[in-house]
Amino acid sequence: MEFTISPLGDQAILLEFGGSVFLEAERKIRTVTSVLDVQKPAWLVEYIPSYTSVTILYTVQGLSKEHLPYDAVCLEVQRLFHLIEPYELQDRRTIRIPVLYGGESGPDLTAVAELNGLTEEDVIDIHTSGIYTVQMLGFAPGFPFLAGMSPRIAAPRRSNPRLQIPPRSVGIAGGQTGIYPIETPGGWQLIGKTPMELFLPEETPPSLLRSGDQLTFFSITTEQYEQYREGNV
Numbered sequence: 001m002e003f004t005i006s007p008l009g010d011q012a013i014l015l016e017f018g019g020s021v022f023l024e025a026e027r028k029i030r031t032v033t034s035v036l037d038v039q040k041p042a043w044l045v046e047y048i049p050s051y052t053s054v055t056i057l058y059t060v061q062g063l064s065k066e067h068l069p070y071d072a073v074c075l076e077v078q079r080l081f082h083l084i085e086p087y088e089l090q091d092r093r094t095i096r097i098p099v100l101y102g103g104e105s106g107p108d109l110t111a112v113a114e115l116n117g118l119t120e121e122d123v124i125d126i127h128t129s130g131i132y133t134v135q136m137l138g139f140a141p142g143f144p145f146l147a148g149m150s151p152r153i154a155a156p157r158r159s160n161p162r163l164q165i166p167p168r169s170v171g172i173a174g175g176q177t178g179i180y181p182i183e184t185p186g187g188w189q190l191i192g193k194t195p196m197e198l199f200l201p202e203e204t205p206p207s208l209l210r211s212g213d214q215l216t217f218f219s220i221t222t223e224q225y226e227q228y229r230e231g232n233v
Contacts, residue, residue, distance in 0.1 A: 001028055001083075001084050001086060002018060003018075003028065003081070004016045005074050005077060007070055011045075011058055011060070012056060013055070013056050013058070014056075015053060015056065015077065016052060016053045017052055024086070025051065026211075027086035029050075029052075030087060030212050031084060033047060033049055034087065035080055035081065036056075039080065041062065041080075042061065042062025042063075043059055043061065043062040044058060045057040045058055045059050049136060049211050051136055051145075092212055093213045093214070094214045095208070095209065095215050097170075097215055097217050097218070098194055098220045098224070098228060099127075099128075099192040099218070099219060100220055100222060100224075100225040101123075101124045101191060102124075102192065105169075105190075105225075106170070106191040107190055108158070108171075108172075108190045108191060109190075109192070112155045112172060118152070123153050124219055127150075127153060127191065127217055128217045128218055130149055130217070131148055131216055132148040132149065132217075133146065133215075134146060134209050134210065134212060134213040134215065135147045137207060137211060140180065140182055140184050141182060141201075141207065142198040142207035142208065143178060143179070143181055144178055144179055144198070144209045144213075144215070146177050146215060149175055149177045151175055155172050155173070155174075155189045156189075157174070157187035157189070158187045158189060161187035162186060162187070163185050164184075165180050165183065165185065166193065167182050167199075168195065168198070169188075169190050169192075169193050170191055170193060170217070171191065172188060173187065173188040173189065179194060181198035193225075195220075195226075195228035
């Protein structure tokens with residue numbers, strides 16, 4: 001497997017992968033994170049996957065004293081990954097996400113529709129017909145950046161970001177869609193809201209989703225939304 005290694009501070013390295021953001025890089029990143037999960041080197045503190053790279057945080061404990069810490073980690077990483085072929089992505093989880101579209105739950109649905117010359121129903125149909133891939137989690141705890149959205153409903157970020165976005169809001173920014181797990185400022189165009197909790201701080205892991213998951217959305221009514229929130233669905 002080909003990658004480049006560079007230092008990131010005094011106890012972290014950055015692995016960068018070539019290839020397409022949506023295909024080859026994802027296969028390499030999932031391979032690296034799977035190996036780190038299984039091998040769990042003594043020097044590993046944490047890893048952070050992104051679109052085309054993995055940041056690895058390490059501790060000097062457990063490293064060979066024959067080399068400087070950075071050099072030792074580089075040697076360990078090369079030993080672990082250079083001869084490994086990227087895994088085929090056959091073990092994805094597929095998760096269905098219910099969404100209450102429009103109204104107070106999706107105040108920007110009309111704007112997204114008008115921008116693209118569509119009706120609100122068209123936007124909902126297109127958004128729910130896609131199969132999305134979680135490319136990375138970031139920005140806020142459990143926030144999924146999702147690839148696979150149709151360009152027919154693409155929309156730029158708001159020129160005036162909101163100071164408060166309700167938790168579980170579903171939004172669009174450029175050619176991506178995503179879900180705000182917690183209340184936070186943000187500039188994405190909000191088209192709906194899911195009753196499902198994505199950030200689960202009392203559980204391990206604390207996120208419902210993980211990189212590589214596939215998502216589909218489906219539309220629900222206000223009554224169904226309340227039933228989901230009450231745990232009756």
